[in-house]
Amino acid sequence: MAEKAKLMQGNEACTMAAIAAGLEFFAGYPITPSTEIAEMCAEELPKVGGKFIQMEDEIGSISACIGASLTGAKAMTATSGPGFSLMQEAIGYASLCEIPVVIINVQRVGPSTGMPTSPAQGDLMQARWGTHGDHPVIALVPGNVKECYELTFRAFELSEKYRVPVIVLSDEVIGHMREKVVLPDPANYKIPVRAMPASPAGYKPYAADPNGGVPLMAPFGMGYRWHCTGLFHDENGAPSSKPEVASTLMRRLEHKVGSRAEELADYFAEGLDDCELAVVSFGSSAMAALSAVRRARSEGHKVGMLRLKTVWPFPTKTVRGLLSSAKKIIVPEMNLGQLALEVERAAGCDRPVIRLGKVNGELFHPDEVFAAIKEAL
Amino acid sequence: MAEFLSYFRQDRLPHIWCPGCGNGTVTGALVRAIDKLGIDKNNIVMVSGIGCSSRSVGYLDFDTLHTTHGRAIAFATGVKLARPRLKVIVITGDGDSAAIGGNHFIHAARRNIDITTIIINNDTYGMTSGQASPMTPHGMLGTTAPYGNVEYNFDLCELAKAAGATYVARATTYHYVLLEELISKAIMHKGFSVVEALSQCPTYFGRKNKIGGPVETLNWIKDQTINVKAAAALPPEKREGKILIGELHNVEKPEFTQQYLEVIAKVQRANPTYARNKGVPGCELNSD
Numbered sequence: 001m002a003e004k005a006k007l008m009q010g011n012e013a014c015t016m017a018a019i020a021a022g023l024e025f026f027a028g029y030p031i032t033p034s035t036e037i038a039e040m041c042a043e044e045l046p047k048v049g050g051k052f053i054q055m056e057d058e059i060g061s062i063s064a065c066i067g068a069s070l071t072g073a074k075a076m077t078a079t080s081g082p083g084f085s086l087m088q089e090a091i092g093y094a095s096l097c098e099i100p101v102v103i104i105n106v107q108r109v110g111p112s113t114g115m116p117t118s119p120a121q122g123d124l125m126q127a128r129w130g131t132h133g134d135h136p137v138i139a140l141v142p143g144n145v146k147e148c149y150e151l152t153f154r155a156f157e158l159s160e161k162y163r164v165p166v167i168v169l170s171d172e173v174i175g176h177m178r179e180k181v182v183l184p185d186p187a188n189y190k191i192p193v194r195a196m197p198a199s200p201a202g203y204k205p206y207a208a209d210p211n212g213g214v215p216l217m218a219p220f221g222m223g224y225r226w227h228c229t230g231l232f233h234d235e236n237g238a239p240s241s242k243p244e245v246a247s248t249l250m251r252r253l254e255h256k257v258g259s260r261a262e263e264l265a266d267y268f269a270e271g272l273d274d275c276e277l278a279v280v281s282f283g284s285s286a287m288a289a290l291s292a293v294r295r296a297r298s299e300g301h302k303v304g305m306l307r308l309k310t311v312w313p314f315p316t317k318t319v320r321g322l323l324s325s326a327k328k329i330i331v332p333e334m335n336l337g338q339l340a341l342e343v344e345r346a347a348g349c350d351r352p353v354i355r356l357g358k359v360n361g362e363l364f365h366p367d368e369v370f371a372a373i374k375e376a377l
Numbered sequence: 378m379a380e381f382l383s384y385f386r387q388d389r390l391p392h393i394w395c396p397g398c399g400n401g402t403v404t405g406a407l408v409r410a411i412d413k414l415g416i417d418k419n420n421i422v423m424v425s426g427i428g429c430s431s432r433s434v435g436y437l438d439f440d441t442l443h444t445t446h447g448r449a450i451a452f453a454t455g456v457k458l459a460r461p462r463l464k465v466i467v468i469t470g471d472g473d474s475a476a477i478g479g480n481h482f483i484h485a486a487r488r489n490i491d492i493t494t495i496i497i498n499n500d501t502y503g504m505t506s507g508q509a510s511p512m513t514p515h516g517m518l519g520t521t522a523p524y525g526n527v528e529y530n531f532d533l534c535e536l537a538k539a540a541g542a543t544y545v546a547r548a549t550t551y552h553y554v555l556l557e558e559l560i561s562k563a564i565m566h567k568g569f570s571v572v573e574a575l576s577q578c579p580t581y582f583g584r585k586n587k588i589g590g591p592v593e594t595l596n597w598i599k600d601q602t603i604n605v606k607a608a609a610a611l612p613p614e615k616r617e618g619k620i621l622i623g624e625l626h627n628v629e630k631p632e633f634t635q636q637y638l639e640v641i642a643k644v645q646r647a648n649p650t651y652a653r654n655k656g657v658p659g660c661e662l663n664s665d
């Protein structure tokens with residue numbers, strides 16, 4: 001089967017990528033603007049022998065996904081702000097217990113019910129720090145429909161490889177936008193496979209290099225008979241309240257993802273090498289930003305664009321390097337300065353980072369970003 | 378006794394429970410039931426929430442999943458739907474299943490998913506030191522009901538039945554032979570099965586309510602119960618205020634995961650090329 005071009009929605013692209021990556025289990029609860037993903041999974045999964053269940057709420061949804069993942073099934077859920085908030089305790093569970101799971105959050109404006117059908121990017125920090133305690137997590141932000149496909153597929157690769165919840169931070173614009181996508185030929189990609197231990201003999205469910213190693217995960221029901229607990233645990237999976245066990249576990253988990261921040265960096269850059277002003281953005285805001293940057297360039301201004309696709313772990317050094325020539329930075333985003341905080345940290349405090357936040361439920365118009373560029377120059 | 382030790386992770390013992398706690402009695406009944414049924418250990422997944430009772434699974438030699446407070450049944454739903462061939466048993470407390478997890482409990486019952494849920498009802502929140510639970514009887518004391526509980530408790534068995542559970546039974550840690558028998562039947566039942574095990578928490582509930590120690594608390598529970606068969610022969614006034622024990626509900630109804638598998642089979646028959654071309658590796662595992 002050759003590559004095939006198709007007109008599709010961002011949410012549809014997420015679903016198709018998940019199925020291509022071997023999605024076997026979806027549990028969800030309807031919420032705009034993510035619902036199409038659940039609806040499509042309900043229809044498509046049985047065709048490939050997979051399972052769909054509409055749970056009673058989002059806590060149940062993520063919990064069921066974690067249960068399914070423990071049996072070896074690739075599992076995903078999809079939601080938006082209010083549901084994402086409800087999932088936080090279980091995301092921490094998956095993070096601590098190292099259970100692969102993919103969560104698509106098609107962001108809408110909040111807090112609370114906000115404006116349910118309007119876009120936002122206000123869950124950036126929640127995606128990183130939503131659950132209690134220090135914990136590893138990966139979050140990817142698609143900037144167009146094609147990337148909904150690519151990054152959802154990548155989410156499964158990373159989730160399986162590092163045994164970590166991976167969040168795809170989409171938004172209402174990207175999720176509902178239709179674009180032409182050339183679907184990759186299945187012959188050209190490798191379906192992610194979870195590394196398995198060789199045999200139950202001597203299996204230690206959490207034995208791993210303390211320097212950020214990933215333990216091997218045995219699926220339930222295969223004779224390994226191991227204990228999975230949200231209590232801090234030793235390498236045998238036994239609950240422990242010994243300070244040294246707690247510290248070893250917490251530091252390994254932090255290292256597992258944190259030390260790979262630059263390796264996991266993924267971004268789009270244009271005109272940064274000689275730029276005096278850089279625009280840093282992500283998701284749908286970056287579409288307007290890029291068109292403003294190009295317009296400024298065509299008028300002879302030294303303006304560059306950085307669009308982040310991996311936001312967590314934040315690739316601090318990579319971003320610092322890419323922005324080295326910029327004297328000023330503008331960060332357009334549909335929140336009141338969450339990405340700007342990270343950009344400020346990466347850029348250092350000697351250059352202004354201008355916050356161009358928007359929380360009125362409208363997406364950016366290129367003119368707005370262009371006006372900000374002109375003002376800053 | 379010794380033969381049952383093989384069901385325990387002996388390196389995880391001693392357990393955390395207080396002397397005289399009923400959790401061990403229920404865990405013992407469960408292990409004996411599994412032993413008698415002769416189910417392969419490797420085909421059982423035990424799931425629990427948070428609470429003293431939920432610690433039970435950590436001592437048992439199966440694939441065990443100690444989850445978050447109230448969510449055991451939701452996690453178990455994922456395990457069961459992903460791998461219907463596995464026997465999935467949930468061990469939960471009265472707070473875990475009837476307060477924070479009440480919604481998952483009734484929805485699992487509504488779906489009639491083949492999960493056995495054993496509720497260890499000790500009338501209180503043991504793990505957090507004796508607060509009132511949705512199962513604390515009216516008028517009884519808890520640390521958060523210092524003047525007597527003004528709320529009413531559920532009848533968990535009636536709740537399960539009304540929500541759609543197809544097997545519902547109740548026993549106590551005093552009636553441990555009955556308890557084992559009912560757990561056995563629940564495990565073999567195809568559909569959502571519930572066994573409520575009335576159990577003693579002498580440390581918090583017994584002491585706070587001045588009932589006494591483990592024996593007195595156990596007797597206090599026993600004295601409130603009456604076997605459902607014996608009750609049938611009694612006039613209503615003699616049954617008044619008594620808690621029924623025994624098998625309370627047992628009906629057949631199509632089970633959720635089996636019905637879902639039938640949907641898959643039907644959809645795949647209608648889309649043969651789709652299923653062949655896009656077959657997901659790993660789904661072979663899933664043919665059950």
Ligand SMILES: Cc1ncc(C[n+]2csc(CCOP(=O)(O)OP(=O)(O)O)c2C)c(N)n1
Nearest residue numbers: 427428429430446470471472473502503504
């Ligand atoms: C979300 C959340 N809320 C509260 C707690 C604190 N907590 C732990 S156990 C428990 C009650 C357990 O009571 P029950 O389910 O009756 O079990 P028991 O300890 O009596 O066996 C509570 C409230 C928690 N761990 N998580």
